[in-house]
Amino acid sequence: MKPVNLTDKLSKISTHWDPHVIADYNDNDVMVVKFIGEFPFHLHEDTDDFFLVLKGEMTMDVEDTSHIVKEGELFIVPRGVTHRPRASEECHVLLIEPKGTPNSGDPATASSKPRL
Amino acid sequence: MKPVNLTDKLSKISTHWDPHVIADYNDNDVMVVKFIGEFPFHLHEDTDDFFLVLKGEMTMDVEDTSHIVKEGELFIVPRGVTHRPRASEECHVLLIEPKGTPNSGDPATASSKPRL
Numbered sequence: 358m359k360p361v362n363l364t365d366k367l368s369k370i371s372t373h374w375d376p377h378v379i380a381d382y383n384d385n386d387v388m389v390v391k392f393i394g395e396f397p398f399h400l401h402e403d404t405d406d407f408f409l410v411l412k413g414e415m416t417m418d419v420e421d422t423s424h425i426v427k428e429g430e431l432f433i434v435p436r437g438v439t440h441r442p443r444a445s446e447e448c449h450v451l452l453i454e455p456k457g458t459p460n461s462g463d464p465a466t467a468s469s470k471p472r473l
Numbered sequence: 474m475k476p477v478n479l480t481d482k483l484s485k486i487s488t489h490w491d492p493h494v495i496a497d498y499n500d501n502d503v504m505v506v507k508f509i510g511e512f513p514f515h516l517h518e519d520t521d522d523f524f525l526v527l528k529g530e531m532t533m534d535v536e537d538t539s540h541i542v543k544e545g546e547l548f549i550v551p552r553g554v555t556h557r558p559r560a561s562e563e564c565h566v567l568l569i570e571p572k573g574t575p576n577s578g579d580p581a582t583a584s585s586k587p588r589l
Contacts, residue, residue, distance in 0.1 A: 358535060358554070360546040380549050382523045382569065387547065407498045409567075411545075419474060429527075430476040431503065433496050438474070451525075453498065453569075 363389060363411055366473045367449050376452050376460065378472040386470060388452040395443040399461045404454060406434040413448035417441070479505060479527055482589045483565050492568050492576065494588040502586060504568040511559040515577045520570060522550040529564035533557070 366379045366389050374396055376388035392415055408417070414427045418441040419434065426432045434440045442450075456469075482495045482505050490512055492504035508531055524533070530543045534557040535550065542548045550556045558566075 358540075358549075358551065360540055360542045360548050362543075362546050364545055380547055382521050382549055383552075383571070387523075387549070405498050407503075424474075424476055426476045427478075429480055430478050431496055432476050433474075433498055433503070435474065436499075455499070 363449075363451065367391065367411070369473055373447075374460075376470050378470050381456075382453065385453050385455050386458075388454070388470060389473075390450050390452055392442055392444040392448045392450055393446065396441055397461055398439055398441040400439045401434075401436055401454075401458060403436060404458055405436050406440070407451075407453035408432045408434070408442065409451040411449040411451055413444065413446055415442050415444040415448045415450065418443065479565075479567065483507065483527070485589055489563075490576075492586050494586050497572075498569065500572055501569050502572050502574075504570070504586060505589075506566050506568055508558055508560040508564045508566060509562065512557055513577055514555055514557040516555045517550075517552055517570075517574060519552060520574055521552050522556070523567075523569035524548045524550070524558065525567040527565040527567055529560065529562055531558050531560040531564045531566065534559065 361379050373391050373393050376390040378386045378388050380387040409431045410426050410428050417424045477495050489507050489509050492506040494502045496503040525547045526542050526544050533540045
């Protein structure tokens, strides 16, 4: 039980699209991740998807529209909604998902995420 | 489904210790709140308590110790742990709690929180 500095945790990540767990909140993983480029379109049948932009900005493509999500902005994708995050420059994001949620919606990616 | 700017939402709050809901994540309220002074010691039997400091700093008194939590830092109080947030100067915080969680641990404070 101690404070977790988000910038410090992000400084330890050199990969992209590779969320690292920094804390637990009930049955959820609290994670930080660096985005650049495009992630595949996907959806989560059973959970909303929580994104908070900590640095930079991303675009969230959702069904037939796109939202720019800037530093200090939160975007929650409701369960069952097809979405794709992308970023033309590196973007740092706080993610929250129930433990065991596959990143891409594909159960093959549901293994435990690395912990910082 | 749109981006939620945390600074904009906080600019609409003039009270302290009065969380306002800005989004929903599964069965949780995502809230912003302004702290100053001391909240009562309390605990939540059934949920962890998620605090992310957005501006300023707070102190979290937890059992027999205290943690300073600075801007950009996360602090999660595990369920069942007695705690008290306090701040000598105004501090802005993102909170996440399951819907219906009483602020102070007292069910009398479990009514719906205002929404921004």
